[in-house]
Amino acid sequence: MTQDRRSAPSSAFPSAARPGVHPALAAHAARFGQKIVQTGQRTHTLIGYNIANVSIIDAPEGLILVDAMAQEDDARRARADIQARFPDKRIRAVIYTHFHNDHINGVEGFVSASDVASGEVQVWAHADLMHYVTEVSAGTGPIMGRRASYTFGAALPRGEEGFVHAGLGLPHNPGPRGFIAPTHTVSERTTVSLCGLALELIPIPSETDDMVGVFLPDEQIFLTGDCIQGETYPNLYTLRGTPYRDPMQWVATIDWIRHVLRPRAVVPHHGHPLTDADAIDDVLTAYRDAIQFTHDQTVRFINQGFGPEEIALKLTLPEHLAQHPWLGEFYGTLRHCIPAIYVGKMGWFSGDPVDLDPLPKAERAARMVRLMGGVETVAKEASRAYEQGDYLWAAEMLAYLVSLDPEGSSARKARAQALRGWSYAQSNPNWRNWGLSCAMELDPPAADQSARKQLVMAPPAVINAFPPGNILRGMATRLKVEDTDSRHVTVGFHIVDKGLHHALELRRCVCEFHAQAPATLDVDLSFERSFLTALVSGQTNWVAGIEAGDVVLRAGTAEAAKAFFACFEPPRAPHTISLVSR
Numbered sequence: 001m002t003q004d005r006r007s008a009p010s011s012a013f014p015s016a017a018r019p020g021v022h023p024a025l026a027a028h029a030a031r032f033g034q035k036i037v038q039t040g041q042r043t044h045t046l047i048g049y050n051i052a053n054v055s056i057i058d059a060p061e062g063l064i065l066v067d068a069m070a071q072e073d074d075a076r077r078a079r080a081d082i083q084a085r086f087p088d089k090r091i092r093a094v095i096y097t098h099f100h101n102d103h104i105n106g107v108e109g110f111v112s113a114s115d116v117a118s119g120e121v122q123v124w125a126h127a128d129l130m131h132y133v134t135e136v137s138a139g140t141g142p143i144m145g146r147r148a149s150y151t152f153g154a155a156l157p158r159g160e161e162g163f164v165h166a167g168l169g170l171p172h173n174p175g176p177r178g179f180i181a182p183t184h185t186v187s188e189r190t191t192v193s194l195c196g197l198a199l200e201l202i203p204i205p206s207e208t209d210d211m212v213g214v215f216l217p218d219e220q221i222f223l224t225g226d227c228i229q230g231e232t233y234p235n236l237y238t239l240r241g242t243p244y245r246d247p248m249q250w251v252a253t254i255d256w257i258r259h260v261l262r263p264r265a266v267v268p269h270h271g272h273p274l275t276d277a278d279a280i281d282d283v284l285t286a287y288r289d290a291i292q293f294t295h296d297q298t299v300r301f302i303n304q305g306f307g308p309e310e311i312a313l314k315l316t317l318p319e320h321l322a323q324h325p326w327l328g329e330f331y332g333t334l335r336h337c338i339p340a341i342y343v344g345k346m347g348w349f350s351g352d353p354v355d356l357d358p359l360p361k362a363e364r365a366a367r368m369v370r371l372m373g374g375v376e377t378v379a380k381e382a383s384r385a386y387e388q389g390d391y392l393w394a395a396e397m398l399a400y401l402v403s404l405d406p407e408g409s410s411a412r413k414a415r416a417q418a419l420r421g422w423s424y425a426q427s428n429p430n431w432r433n434w435g436l437s438c439a440m441e442l443d444p445p446a447a448d449q450s451a452r453k454q455l456v457m458a459p460p461a462v463i464n465a466f467p468p469g470n471i472l473r474g475m476a477t478r479l480k481v482e483d484t485d486s487r488h489v490t491v492g493f494h495i496v497d498k499g500l501h502h503a504l505e506l507r508r509c510v511c512e513f514h515a516q517a518p519a520t521l522d523v524d525l526s527f528e529r530s531f532l533t534a535l536v537s538g539q540t541n542w543v544a545g546i547e548a549g550d551v552v553l554r555a556g557t558a559e560a561a562k563a564f565f566a567c568f569e570p571p572r573a574p575h576t577i578s579l580v581s582r
């Protein structure tokens with residue numbers, strides 16, 4: 001349980017220089033066939049259509065859909081099977097359990113935006129869901145897209161050379177993705193009547209702070225979203241990047257379910273339902289124990305002065321938890337969750353003054369390579385480490401050579417090959433996908449556009465569902481501060497058909513959003529909401545809109561407007577962002 005060592009999987013499967021799949025990962029992947037499981041008189045869960053499950057509640061006056069998958073093509077396949085099972089009923093309500101893409105972006109494969117707009121279909125979620133969609137999925141959208149693509153192996157070929165499994169369910173297939181904002185929200189335990197059925201919507205902060213569980217009181221069935229992530233040790237951190245997931249909040253939520261709610265069935269939206277009282281008690285107890293163990297032991301070693309990587313090297317789950325069928329490290333791992341607990345509680349600072357004022361990466365690489373005997377010596381040592389199966393040590397040495405010469409193909413290819421060797425040996429699909437995606441970044445396939453296949457966290461259809469103010473406010477994080485110098489200019493945005501008049505005030509190096517435009521404006525623009533739709537889809541831009549007359553100048557000059565918009569970068573396409581090539 002406490003020992004200092006590098007990851008176990010490498011030694012468990014050492015013959016990894018050639019493409020291959022760790023046998024434990026292959027066995028895990030085989031569990032996820034497509035099926036519809038009935039968990040109560042009214043509740044049915046669709047598994048294996050997409051990375052996340054969805055559930056259908058058969059209510060007297062219609063169907064209630066809980067969660068909506070990651071994309072619309074898979075959602076349409078699921079809807080066809082739902083309609084075959086319930087030919088006389090329509091989906092009249094949707095409940096999002098939380099804001100993650102795999103639970104919301106397929107919604108228009110199930111219901112239409114016009115039916116939601118007319119009130120024919122209600123959409124329910126936690127009151128904070130929109131905040132997280134705009135701040136997390138869209139605000140850090142470009143890098144989240146890149147990192148999610150690495151986590152889920154979006155650009156990798158399928159099979160033993162590349163993607164095998166996502167850990168939680170099927171991969172993110174490419175396909176249309178959109179979003180319909182909630183029409184109704186809750187922020188505390190609330191009984192609602194949907195389609196003639198009384199349900200409870202219960203906040204259960206755990207994987208995310210906006211998690212909502214759906215409780216059917218008559219049958220004591222609890223749909224738990226991602227509070228339980230299926231048959232895997234939970235992802236207390238995701239490699240993609242995430243706000244802090246407080247482990248003991250998560251434990252408190254599970255304990256409330258175990259001791260207070262005491263449901264007869266627990267239906268997670270990854271993995272399989274639990275419908276037996278003994279199984280529920282066994283799984284929930286083991287799950288919360290694994291989280292508390294990780295938290296408590298991490299804090300124990302934090303208090304002894306150890307850093308995040310040191311603690312991650314010390315801890316493994318106790319044997320009875322490590323062997324539990326719901327706690328294999330097929331999504332979360334202790335190794336990548338422990339540092340997140342450290343950072344969540346202590347922040348990033350290691351305590352070493354060197355880390356307060358570190359050398360720039362290229363400078364450190366130059367000094368280290370010189371100290372190690374020069375480029376050729378390092379390359380030779382890396383090659384020897386690779387031959388001995390010490391893949392990450394090879395990759396670590398080769399990182400210096402890539403930093404010295406980021407465009408040099410021999411170091412990039414050697415490092416890519418070392419990362420592939422490591423990746424094939426991993427049983428955790430996130431680690432495998434990440435390593436192989438980094439190898440692809442360093443050594444992209446020739447004459448092949450697959451490296452450009454990236455997940456887009458907030459595609460235009462999602463951003464377009466935001467209130468106009470959120471779209472405008474998002475510009476502030478693309479301000480090219482080096483070009484703005486001492487400029488102070490305030491631009492009004494009058495969205496005529498919505499009766500909104502926002503403003504952005506560029507005050508030297510900061511751009512402040514005003515929900516209500518101030519009285520004095522240097523430039524004032526008016527346009528219809530539909531212009532923003534064209535803008536976020538990339539069909540136009542502000543300058544083109546002004547020139548075409550879609551954006552009308554009510555005050556100021558076109559030159560002043562153009563100079564203002566020139567201060568902002570366009571959004572980055574995820575495939576242009578490098579993580580390991582410098």
Ligand SMILES: [Zn+2]
Nearest residue numbers: 052100102226
């Ligand atoms: Zn999920």
